[in-house]
Amino acid sequence: MGFGRAVDGATWYLLAGTGGCGALVEWAGDRLLGLPPPGAERHAALGALLAAAGPGPTGITVEPYLTGRSAPDPDPGRRLALHGLRPEDDRAQLALAIVESTAYQARWMVETQAALTGHRPAAVTLLGGPVAQPRWPRVKAAVSPWETRVLAEPHAPALGAALRAAEAAGHPTPKPLPTERLAPGEEENAAAYQRRYAAAFLPLVTAPAAGQANDSRQQRS
Numbered sequence: 001m002g003f004g005r006a007v008d009g010a011t012w013y014l015l016a017g018t019g020g021c022g023a024l025v026e027w028a029g030d031r032l033l034g035l036p037p038p039g040a041e042r043h044a045a046l047g048a049l050l051a052a053a054g055p056g057p058t059g060i061t062v063e064p065y066l067t068g069r070s071a072p073d074p075d076p077g078r079r080l081a082l083h084g085l086r087p088e089d090d091r092a093q094l095a096l097a098i099v100e101s102t103a104y105q106a107r108w109m110v111e112t113q114a115a116l117t118g119h120r121p122a123a124v125t126l127l128g129g130p131v132a133q134p135r136w137p138r139v140k141a142a143v144s145p146w147e148t149r150v151l152a153e154p155h156a157p158a159l160g161a162a163l164r165a166a167e168a169a170g171h172p173t174p175k176p177l178p179t180e181r182l183a184p185g186e187e188e189n190a191a192a193y194q195r196r197y198a199a200a201f202l203p204l205v206t207a208p209a210a211g212q213a214n215d216s217r218q219q220r221s
Helices: 021-031 040-052 091-117 135-143 156-168 190-206 210-220
Strands: 002-005 012-015 061-063 081-083 123-126 147-150 180-182
Touching: 021 040, 021 091, 040 091, 040 135, 061 091, 061 190, 081 190, 091 135, 091 190, 135 147, 135 180, 135 190
Parallel strands: 123 147
Antiparallel strands: 002 012, 061 081, 147 180
């Protein structure tokens, strides 16, 4: 997590990130989901799995920490863990559970930021790779208790930098890139997702990991 002034020199920002979010999905695609190599075919195969998973939430809770946790509670020893996996769960259910975990983690980071700043967001805007998937953003919208908007421009970071450069070069201030309000789909039960976040995900990720709990008991004994 970090903070500072934005490029306009006046606005302050507070930034939190999970560096392993995309890496987790790619790793799962290689090791667990049997997806094709990276590219358009993999993108389509992931979308097909998510579409075939049925209504959410899945009931599987994933701790999405492939290489440790950075924010909002840094723990380099935290690792990927799956809870509640059933014999009948298939690759589609597992793919959706991984996507759900990234949405839960994002909400936890936003809520931590809100607690630090005293300002709860009125809306959160999604951009980047996940918005190219039809279902992934809808899951985030279902998990989030605030308005969710999506910026569909696939090259938003590069285009945003170009717009800032144009302003700095003396050209007229460009209009902000357009966003659209996003709602959960018919398969995303927002109330159920928000209960699952509070009752399953948050207690798991804020409790000591299994190995840490055993170490603590050994030290006390």
